[in-house]
Every structure is written in structure tokens, then in C-alpha cells.
Amino acid sequence: MSGRIRSEAFKSKVMSAVDAAAIVENGWNIGFSGFTGAGYPKVFPPALAERIREAHARGEEFMVSSWTGASTAPEHDGALAEVDGVRFRAPYQSDPVQRAKINDGTTYYSDIHLSHMPNLVAQGFLGDLDLAVIEVTAITEDGELVPSSSIGANRTYIEKAKRIILEVNEWQSEGLFGMHDVYYPIGNLPPHRPPLPITSTGDRIGTPTMKIDLDKVVAIIETDAPDRNTPFKDLDEDSLKIAGYFLDFLAAEVKAGRLPENLNPLQSGVGNIANAVLAGLLEGPFENITSYTEVIQDGMVDLIDSGKLAVASATAFSLSPTAAERMNDNAAHYAKKIVLRPMDVSNNPEAIRRMGVISCNGMIEADIYGNVNSTHVMGSRMQNGIGGSGDFTRNAFFSCFVSPSTAKGGAISAIVPMVNHVDHTEHDVSVIVTEQGLADLRGLAPRQRAEKIIENCAHPDYREPLREYVKLAHTKANGMHTPHDLRTALGWHVRFLETGTMKE
């Protein structure tokens, strides 16, 4: 037994993942830890998947509902989906196998704002939580839990579950102790919820550990498996251009007196463009930056090392293997500059709006009127989910969406006449950036937005077709507020489905 279980009372509950998986019954709702490939249980899900596979082989029904913080990893989401073990999934996922099962109709997926998820569970709107499966770094002598590389919805799942299984993971650094800030009153149901007392990114308002009711613990599993930790890709030219436009825009806002010299707290999605933005900040003129965001990625660790990023608040890591090593080796050092919070705090509208967070997220496509689709491919297919992008976008000081102007080698335009699904409405989108340029939509009416988006953001190959759509729409529309020709508004998507390209 590892030295990570320091409370005697917990030790007797240690068992194998296979034995723990045997506890689960068909139809259970299970709340898992895990957020962007960090802090998810590593050995329980494969064991449960194996059990489900065997049950199916015997012709028995066996599926569970899987709730998480956000996305997990192949050995978690992937393993359970692979065996058709997931009837229902919420609130966010990005695993290719799980995605395929959602799109072939096996899994019902409910795509939920991350800040909503803990509320919905606590309010009882998603039904009873039969089991929570939570990865932790250690169990203290007092029987409290030291979280690992993500917090996500763990506090809520531990509180609401009828039973709890813990995975104690020795790969996670003990130096993480003190980095977490677990705040409980946000979980109070109305009318007992006080104001969230965060006014500055680094404010610590809670405790470094999570409480747990020992009586609910039905199993403890030990492991030393690493987080998913996607390797870092070299920055491509488009991402660098997009980051450049975005950073120039920030600089112009500072110059115009609409932003302080150290900016407002930044939120950024994950991925290449976000990494390019962070790399740009490393070179750039801004000092003493702060970040109030969901996820700590490589570039932020670099920014902390450089002294440019004063403090970062998030709910999880999403690091490359190299950066994860660096974090594990120096966690106690980084704990002075990083706060990990429950996701109903990291994504809380109160904190985001109060502090004037600047949001920057990826998108699948935007339309000429400024509506943004973050989730759907050609109307029906789910990509990942909305994640926390709505929490930040709606409450941001101003909100930005970034994407290359085309996808699939140019066969798809990311700027279309009408998006095939709306995740962020025209009321919520301030700025759109592609490698072609930036459209500042603040205070514009739809027709004005169309001109800016087409001329500044669309790929040259699609600019003339978009202008032609606008011209046609102006003659066909039943009103000039948001002129559309509903017969052809989704025609580009239809053409892609029929011919493999949006081009005529």
C-alpha cells in the first residue's frame, strides 16, 4: 500500500479495480472526476468497461450514465464507449470513440454549460447520483481528500453521491497540496447562497482539501498512472497570425484607454491558437497579466516562469508530458501562482463579469451576422460540446472567437451565410478573428456586422460568394434587419454534404 492513504479508517477499503467495478449495477448514474484529460480515474473505468463487455457477451443489458467535469481520456471515456457502456453522457466530451457513439445514436449526450452542471446535479434535476468515482492525490490523516490535477465537479459529486470510490494516484505530485481552493458555499441551494467573495484572480476563499463522508466510501483503488497529457504541437502559421491579430487588438484597446496596461484577466480555450496567443504574450509588451480561466496549459507555465503572468486561476491542467513533468517536479513552487477551483467557481458568471474577464475561444464556424457554432458539424454531428465557452462569453468584458477561415483543406468555409447550429448568439459575440484578420462587432447591427466579417475574416475564395449571398438575401428577405434567403441560407452545408466541398 502506498503512503498516500494516511487515515487508518480509509485503509480497510482498499481493493482492486476489478472488485470495485463489481459494485456497479446496470442503469446507475456515475459522477466521475476528470477535466480536459486531467484528474480522471485511470483504472476503474477500464475495469468497469471489461465488466460491461462480459455482461453484453452474456446477453445482459448493462449501460451507465456518465457525468464528469469535462473531457477525460481514452482509458476512461474511450474504454466505456468502446463497449457500448454509456447510455447518457454529460456535460462535455472530446474522445473520438465516445463522439462516434453519440453520433451513431448509442449514447444520449446532453451538452451542458459547465457552470450549470453542479447546480443541475445539486438541484436533483438529473436524478440520483448512485456513485462518484474520484481521483485524488492523497487522503490526509484527518480523512480529507487532496485533489489531483483537476477539481471540476468533484465537490458536488462527493457531496451528492450515495456511494464513493476513490482512486489514489501516486503519479500526482504531493506538491499540489495547497494549490487547490475548494469553496463550499457555492454549492448551497438558493436561498442560502451567499455572494461569491472573489474580486481578484488569485483570491483564496476556501480550503486546500475536500471533505468526505467515510461511510459513503465503498472502495479505494491505488494507481500511479499518468494523466492523458497531449503532446504539444509546433505552432502553425495560421495560429500565429490569429494570435497576432488578437494581441494587436488588445494593445489597441489599451491605447484607446479601454483596457489597463496589464489587461483584464484572460480566459482562453485550449488548442493551437490558444497556445499561439500565450506564446505571443511571452514576447509581447504586457506585464503583470492575470488569467481567470478553465485550464492551465503549457504556455501559461512558460508565462509564469517568465514573470509575465502574475497569477492564474483554473479548474484543471491540460499539459504536454514535458510540462506535466515540470509541474510535478515543482508543484509546490507553482502553487504560489496557480489556484485550482471547483468548476462552478472557475466558470462562475459572478466572478467573470465582476472582474471583466476577456474571453477567447475556438469555434467551428461563425455566420455573417455574428452567430457562432462551437459544437455541431453540418447540422447533426456533435464535435465536443459547448464546455465553458458560454459561461465566459456571455459574461466577458468582451468575447472573442478564433478559427482558421477554412477547414478540410479549404473545402469548408468557417464563415457561412447561416451557422448550422447556434451556441453563442449574435448578442454575445464581440470579436471574430481568423488568419485573414479581425472583425470588431461591438455595437454593430447585423448588416454592419456582415460587411466586417466578410471583408475582414472570410477566406478570399469565399468572399465573393458571401457577398453574392448578401446581395441575394437583400432581394429575397422579408425584412432588412437580418436579411436572409431561407431557401439558400444553409445551402453551403447542403452542398458540402452532397459534393464534399462548399465551393460551387
Next chain:
Amino acid sequence: MSGRIRSEAFKSKVMSAVDAAAIVENGWNIGFSGFTGAGYPKVFPPALAERIREAHARGEEFMVSSWTGASTAPEHDGALAEVDGVRFRAPYQSDPVQRAKINDGTTYYSDIHLSHMPNLVAQGFLGDLDLAVIEVTAITEDGELVPSSSIGANRTYIEKAKRIILEVNEWQSEGLFGMHDVYYPIGNLPPHRPPLPITSTGDRIGTPTMKIDLDKVVAIIETDAPDRNTPFKDLDEDSLKIAGYFLDFLAAEVKAGRLPENLNPLQSGVGNIANAVLAGLLEGPFENITSYTEVIQDGMVDLIDSGKLAVASATAFSLSPTAAERMNDNAAHYAKKIVLRPMDVSNNPEAIRRMGVISCNGMIEADIYGNVNSTHVMGSRMQNGIGGSGDFTRNAFFSCFVSPSTAKGGAISAIVPMVNHVDHTEHDVSVIVTEQGLADLRGLAPRQRAEKIIENCAHPDYREPLREYVKLAHTKANGMHTPHDLRTALGWHVRFLETGTMKE
């Protein structure tokens, strides 16, 4: 001169509306008071409209940008729009003439969440505010302003405008003094914004009057004209049915232990259905109710009189002439039960989410997957705007949308395969109610929502066509998460535009 101007320093600024209107220059941004036909300036806008008409007759350019709290009245929005005087309009309107000018392309309209508007102005994102025109009940001896029947964005406009014109309106009751709660720190720009200290509907956190810089006052106009005050319509059968389903749902939630016996604070849009809900509450079992909402309408006054409504918070009245008389005669009495707040407080996500407000708003249409359109008719025409519906919906304990299942005598189905515009995304809509029934969408995936919405909410005439669309979409879709046939998804709207009915 009326006795309402009690500060000597202000008296010298009194002049006629015509003289005040002469101050305005072509191209100015003007921030007007006014919210749902309450508290808008009554005599300045017609005088400005006349000046614009004369300028146009002389062949001169003359248009202004008109920012308000929300909708105003014919003598305000209507008068300025009538003379083609409005280049830009935000954040909400409902006047038929102004609407026509938006839809013929004369006016650029930017449809903005009401809680965002004061932020955008304070942040400087909409440009300089050349003039504020604000109706008040009185000017105190100390030179402070007693607001009238709405507050809206007045605090922000008074603070940010280069010049101010006041309309002092004797029709507004002096008894209103003490009903208002003007909170200033919400107007601080980040990082200087503290938590909003509201934890209960009736909390008073500010002052009864608004501060003003005398040096900025360029004119004071006196009037005694009444608010718009739309007459109360008799409750129709559909509205009563919808209200019935909604109230039964609330009762069931109480029974299930998911709501307290006095419910959570209620928000409701205006109009027939909202009035039917309020009438239903008057008969119903709930006692000691509270309302955290935008607008106080007739039914709420009745509920206060009955003792069922303990306290109501809003930013404006929207009363029938009869109820307005009653309010004016007894304002001091009602001021004990009613708090009128700035709209960035009434619509604040912090307060709404913290207190678990239940939202209930009208819609134009919903689609089978739970996306809601509140603003657009057949893709291009603007109806009114999103108003505060997004502020409440996104942050509600649960959010409801209500509408008759058909419009235009049955030629339009309010439940369609795909909405023609999205104002509230599938992530934000908990419950849909029509006179056919109620669909509880909490925790459902898109395909599950489709079944409930079609079977419970669609009109029988459209149920089979909707089922057929679903069947077709299942065969045509590129994924089973949100199965759509993009070729025909908007076909019902196209058919209506071509034939005058959605029926085949």
C-alpha cells in the same frame, strides 16, 4: 413652474421642449430614460422629431442614435422613427413605427442583453454619449433626482453623458419616493467592482435618489403627461391553459422537494400569458411569494393587495391606466413591497443565479431540439428584441418559455423543425409550454427533447408533419446527435413566405 423642482440652482435651466431640442446636433448619441412604456421623456422626443422633420424638409441630414432602457411609447420611439430620425437604436424596442424602420433598413438596430447595455456604455464600446434625456418625478432641495416609473439605464446615462436634459413630470406620484434603490458600485469598471450584496429579493442596497452633476444639465422641461400604460386585455383561453400547465408544474416541483413551498423568486415577461400566470397565482396555493423581475404589471399589484406576493423587485412598471392610477394614489404604500432598481441590478446574473430565480418568458417559436427564437419572424424581420430574457434564462434555477402553439390563425406553427434565429440555445431552455401541454427538457439529449416537444407542445395539425420531419432527418442526417435534414430544416418558413401558410 411646478413645485417639483426644489433646488434653486436647477430652476434657471427650465425651458420649453422646443428650445431644448434646438441643442441637439446631427449624429449625436442620445441616452433616453424609458422602460416598457414607463418613465420615458414625454415632450422632448416629439419636439426633437419636429426639428428633424424640418431639417429633412430643408434637405439637411439629421439623424441620431437612440439608446434607452427598453421599449418606450409612440410619442417617443414612434415620433422619432416616423420622421426617419433614428440612425441607430439599442438595446430593445417594440414600437410599430420604429420596428418598420428597422425592417426597411432605415434604422440600424443592435439587439443587446439588457444587463449588458450599461456595461457597454460605461466601457466606451458604443462611443461617446452626447446627451442624456431623463424623466424624473422631482428634483430635491439637495439637487438629487427622484426617479419616476422606471430606472432602466438612467444611472449610467446620467454618469456618462456630456450633457443632460431632465423632464420633470408631475403626473408621476411623489409617493414613489423611497421605492427606488439606486446602487452605484455596479457601475464601477473592473477591477473595482465589488460583489453585488443582494441575497434576498427585497434587499435595499442603495439610495432612493440619483446623483447628478448640475454643470452638465443644459435644460429642464416640465410636463404632466401620463405613461403609455397599455390597457389590460381579458385573459384568453390559451393563456389560461398555458398558465395552468406552468402552475401545475411548479406545484409538482414543490411536491418533489425541488422547490420550497413559497417557490423561488419568479421572473415573468409581460403580456397576456404572464398576466394569466399572475391571475393563476392569485387563486393558487402558493403563499409568501417573491418576484425578482424586470417589470411590475397589473397582476403583481393584485398579488400584493391579496397578501400573496411578499415583495417584488423590478426596474419598471408596465401597468394598465387603471392600475397606474391605483399605483399613483397609493405609491407610498406600495413602496414598502416594491423595489425599483437600475437594470444592471434587476437583470444581474449574480442576483438571478444566487437566488435561484424561476424565469418564464414569451417566445416566437421553439424548435424540436429546444432552441428558442424570441426576436425574428421568418429569418429576417425583427419583432422586438431579446430584452432581458437572456439574462434571466441563462441564470435561472430553471427557465420556461411559453407561447400558443400556433400563430396567424393556425398558418404558423410555433414548434418547427429548426428555428429561423436562435436567441436562447438548447443549453439554456428547461421547459416549454403551449396550450397543448408542457415539455420538461431538463437533462435530456436532443432526440429525447424532440419527442417530448412534439408530443406535448405542438398543435395537433402540425404533430404528424413534425414526426415526418424527424423520420426524414434520421435518414438524411450526417449524425444522430441532432438529426437534421438541412435541405428542408427551414422549409416550413420558406413555405409560409411563399404560400402564406406552413401547412402543405
